[in-house]
Amino acid sequence: MNSFKMLIGVVLLALAISSPLHAAPVVCVDPGHPSEISAGASAGRLTERHLAWVVALKLKAILSSRGVSVVMTKTRERELVTNRHRAEIANAAGAAAMIRLHCDAGAGRGFTWYYPDHAATKDGVTGPPPDVCEHSRLLAATMRETMTPLLAGHLASNPVKTDAATHVGAGQGGVLTGSIFARVPTALIEMCFLNQRGDAAYLASEAGQNEMASALAAGVMAYLARTPRSEDLNGPR
Ligand SMILES: [Zn+2]
Structure with a gap:
């Protein structure tokens, strides 16, 4: 072997060692609103758009510190992104999970998770596929x-x-727009009821926002530990 071939061999070996078979998992964080449907709920000075944005930034920071590669669906709080495009951003990133942050308004209390359990059709596209429904569950x-x-x-x-x-899901075959176009596991949280005093006071506080972000991050890490890697899930299709 001449020295050139040996050099190539060393470079290839170095590349093999430095490129782990599994890259860092990717998670898509989707701060809800504004979308084509709504600017988001509000109660007094508290807006769903702002709470989702600040919690998303905190969640991104925590996940990043734990070795997760985070893709956001928005680059600034007031950016309008359609629900279809939000899903497409998660799909393009090959995300292991898409976490959608929202707040509710109404008679309830506390937080609620939503996921798609079947497909529906919108704008000629049918989804999500059964394996995405199962992983979303x-x-x-x-x-x-x-x-x-x-x-x-x-x-x-x-x-x-x-x-x-959900109100929107009920009106289009039982599936949210962001779910119909999702080809990666997706779940949406209504983090609290904005119009309820206790809920609102908690999530309006810095401590509450930090605790919500920490709890979300813990959930994401638990899911990543439970599920096949995204590249496996997104395998032959
Ligand atoms: Zn919302």
Whole structure:
């Protein structure tokens, strides 16, 4: 072997050692609103758009510190991104999970996770596929299970629901737009009820936002530990 061939060999070996078979997992964090549907809920000076944005930034920081590669669907708080495009950003990133952050308004209390359990058709596209539904169910269940004890005493934990239980989902075959176009596991959290005094005071506080982000991150890490890697899930299709 001449020295050139030996050099090539050394370079290839170095590349093989420095490129692990599995790269860092990618998670898509989707701060809800504004979208084509709505600017988001509000109660007094508190807006769903702002709370989702600040919690998303905190979640991104925690996940990044744990070796997760985070892709955001928005680059600034007031950026309008359609729900279809939000899903497409997660798909393009090959995300292991898409975490969608929202807040509710109404008669309830606490946080609620939603996931798609079947496909629907919108703009000629049908989805999500069955394997994405199955992993979305596991994602929502794992997030709720992990977060419940971490937020106990601050926010009530509601049972996991399907997209069909949402206003928008109910109107289009029981599936949210962001789910129809998702080709990666997706789950949506309504973090609290903005119009309820206790819920609002907690999530409006810096401490509450930090605890919510920490609980979300713990849920994501638990899900990543439970599920096949995204590249396996996104295999032959
Ligand atoms: Zn919302």
